[in-house]
Amino acid sequence: MKIIRSISTLKNELGRGKKKGRSVGLVPTMGYLHEGHLSLIRRARKENDLVAVSIFVNPAQFGPNEDYKEYPRDLRNDAALCKRAGVDFIFYPAVKAMYPNGYSTYVKVEGLTGNLCGKFRPSHFCGVTTVVAKLFNIAKPDAAYFGQKDAQQAIVIKRMAEDLDMGITINIMPTVREKDGLAMSSRNAYLSPDERRAAPTVYRALQLARDLIKSGNRDTAKIKSEMKKMLSVVAAKIDYISIVNPEDLKEVKKIKGGAKGKLLVAVAVWIGETRLIDNIEVKA
Ligand code: PAF
Secondary structure (H helix, E strand, C coil): CEEECCHHHHHHHHHHHHHCCCCEEEEEECCCCCHHHHHHHHHHHHHCCEEEEEECCCHHHCCCCCCCCCCCCCHHHHHHHHHHCCCCEEECCCHHHHCCCCCCCCCCCCCCCCCCHHHHCCCHHHHHHHHHHHHHHHHCCCEEEEEHHHHHHHHHHHHHHHHCCCCCEEEEECCCECCCCCECCHHHHHCCHHHHHHCCHHHHHHHHHHHHHHCCCCEHHHHHHHHHHHHHCCCCEEEEEEEECCCCCCECCECCCCCCCEEEEEEEEEECCEEEEEEEEEEC
16 A cells, blocks of 8 residues: 555556556545545445545635644554555645645535535535545546535535536445444544533434434424424534435425435534534435
């Protein structure tokens, strides 16, 4: 496994492989890898001849008062995990390499980025799509792998890849959870022991929504109010509780069911100083 900092070196390494007909799988990450990332890497390993994992804490996707500086970093451990998982290349660029002086180009997906997390982190998705587009241009992967935990991100990236004819297969892998249901996230490292004990309530509230929908409740306001009751006990602040159509991320007021009948139930809450997001898909 090679750890590569230079954009041109990664381009050359992967380009050489592609010329020989080798497929490339890319797993974009911000590092501090956990089982969720490893599930993406394992799938990429299974499906491709060459696997590249990018580790880049992308300043463009953090708002001015967000946790860019504090975001956990541990390249040594990440490299050990990647090596064990059979990764060929870690791409670990400097901020200056990705955004040199004079950098002025941003990729913005409209429509899908205005609600849910986009409402509370207005510049976030533009930062995500910009860096992912850059990573795609650098690695030119055949396939890329993302987690369902960041459901809105996954939908936005799929849209971008399709709209810009990138010709890259976007694979979305299921959320990996701790035994008590908490969705794995690098940010879980911020939780104090008390907060960690409270955090699984986020998933419990999603399960409550699923149970209510499955037992025939059709009024999303009522479902959200039951979730709010449960979350209010542990959450310092609720950014949003949303029940949306997973195709266009529009809020659903009355659940209809029907042929497709899929709903995305998504939440973002603050447990102390830590913002947690989670979601589940429910078939109405
Ligand atoms: O999901 C993440 O870790 C990041 O948003 C991503 C996709 C690597 C872009 O920086």
